Amino acid sequence: MTKTKNGLLAILLVLTGNVFAQNDAKITLKKDRAMMINEMNQIERTFKTTKKISREAMMELTDLNRKIEGQERYVTSMSRQEPPVFTTEEMQDATREITRIKRTVETLRNYYYHPESIPKDKNTAAARPAAPAPAYTPPARTYPVLPPQQHATFPVSNAALTGDFGLYRGQIPYPLEKGTVIQGFGRFKIEGSGPEIMGDNPGCTFSAPVNSAVKAVFEGDVISISKMGSTFYIVVRHGRYFTAYSNLASSTVTKGSRVKAGQVIGTVGRDDETGYGKLDFILMFDDKNLDPQAWFVH
Structure with missing residues (x-):
C-alpha cells in the first residue's frame, strides 16, 4: 500500500511539475510579447514625430521580426500538443498579439524601404481637411532583381x-x-x-x-x-x-x-x-x- 501511494504521489508531482512548467512558459511568452509591443510602440512614436525610419530603428525592427517569428513558431508547435497547452482564449490572444506585432513591424519596414509611401501630414496646405483621410494600405513589397541561387x-x-x-x-x-x-x-x-x-x-x-x-x-x-x-x-x-x-x-x-x-x-x-x-x-x-x-x- 505504501509503495502504491508513493508511486501515485510521484506521478502527481510529475504532472504538477509539467503544469507549472507550461504555465511558466506561457507567462514568459506573454511577457516577451509585452516587451516587443513596448519596443515597437517606442519606434512608432518616434516615427510619428520625425516621419522617417532611421537605420538604427530598422535594425531594431529586424530584430523584432526575428523574435516574433520565433515565438510564432513556438506557440504554434505548443498549440497542437495533447492535451492542449493553450485554452482557446489564450491561443486567440497570442495570435492577435503576434499578428499585431508582425503587421506593425512590416508597415514600418515598408516605410524604410519606400519613404515615398509615408502618409502626408493632414495639416499641410495640400491636405483636404473636409475629406476623411483614406485608410493606408502598405504597398506591396518590391524586391530588386536577385542573382540566381545554386541549390x-x-x-x-x-x-x-x-x-x-x-x-x-x-x-x-x-x-x-x-x-x-x-x-x-x-x-x-x-x-x-x-x-x-x-x-x-x-x-x-x-x-x-x-x-x-x-x-x-x-x-x-x-x-x-x-x-x-x-x-x-x-x-x-x-x-x-x-x-x-x-x-x-x-x-x-x-x-x-x-x-x-x-x-x-x-x-x-x-x-x-x-x-x-x-x-x-x-x-x-x-x-x-x-x-x-x-x-x-x-
Missing part, C-alpha cells in the same frame, strides 16, 4: 515511408526537391554590423526557389493549418511524431485530410529580409524537438 538536388529516399515513423531515421526524404539548409537545429548566433542576435532554431531552415513545391515527408494527418499574415503554417501528425512546415506562400491541403509521403502540401514563401525563398521545417516526438537533419536520407 543542390536532395537525395531521394527509397524507403516505404508507411507505418511507424520512428523506424525510418536516416531515411526520411527532404520536404523539397532542391534547396540549401541555411540554419541548422539548435542554438545560433548572427553577427554583423548591428547588435549580436542570439536564437534557438526549433528545426532547420531552408533556402529554396520562391513558389517551389513543399512536400510531406511521411504519410500522416493534417491536424493544423494556420495563417499568420500572408504565410501558412501546416502541421502533420505521424503517430507520436509531428512535422511542421512554416512560411508557406500557399496551402494545397485542408485540416483533417490524409496525406502521403511526397504529396505536395504547399509552396515556398518569400523571406522578407533577403527576397529569396525560405522554408522552416520542424520535427517533434511528442513535445520534444528533434534535429531533422539526423532523420533525413543521406
Whole structure:
C-alpha cells in the first residue's frame, strides 16, 4: 500500500511539475510579447514625430521580426500538443498579439524601404481637411532583381515511408526537391554590423526557389493549418511524431485530410529580409524537438 501511494504521489508531482512548467512558459511568452509591443510602440512614436525610419530603428525592427517569428513558431508547435497547452482564449490572444506585432513591424519596414509611401501630414496646405483621410494600405513589397541561387538536388529516399515513423531515421526524404539548409537545429548566433542576435532554431531552415513545391515527408494527418499574415503554417501528425512546415506562400491541403509521403502540401514563401525563398521545417516526438537533419536520407 505504501509503495502504491508513493508511486501515485510521484506521478502527481510529475504532472504538477509539467503544469507549472507550461504555465511558466506561457507567462514568459506573454511577457516577451509585452516587451516587443513596448519596443515597437517606442519606434512608432518616434516615427510619428520625425516621419522617417532611421537605420538604427530598422535594425531594431529586424530584430523584432526575428523574435516574433520565433515565438510564432513556438506557440504554434505548443498549440497542437495533447492535451492542449493553450485554452482557446489564450491561443486567440497570442495570435492577435503576434499578428499585431508582425503587421506593425512590416508597415514600418515598408516605410524604410519606400519613404515615398509615408502618409502626408493632414495639416499641410495640400491636405483636404473636409475629406476623411483614406485608410493606408502598405504597398506591396518590391524586391530588386536577385542573382540566381545554386541549390543542390536532395537525395531521394527509397524507403516505404508507411507505418511507424520512428523506424525510418536516416531515411526520411527532404520536404523539397532542391534547396540549401541555411540554419541548422539548435542554438545560433548572427553577427554583423548591428547588435549580436542570439536564437534557438526549433528545426532547420531552408533556402529554396520562391513558389517551389513543399512536400510531406511521411504519410500522416493534417491536424493544423494556420495563417499568420500572408504565410501558412501546416502541421502533420505521424503517430507520436509531428512535422511542421512554416512560411508557406500557399496551402494545397485542408485540416483533417490524409496525406502521403511526397504529396505536395504547399509552396515556398518569400523571406522578407533577403527576397529569396525560405522554408522552416520542424520535427517533434511528442513535445520534444528533434534535429531533422539526423532523420533525413543521406
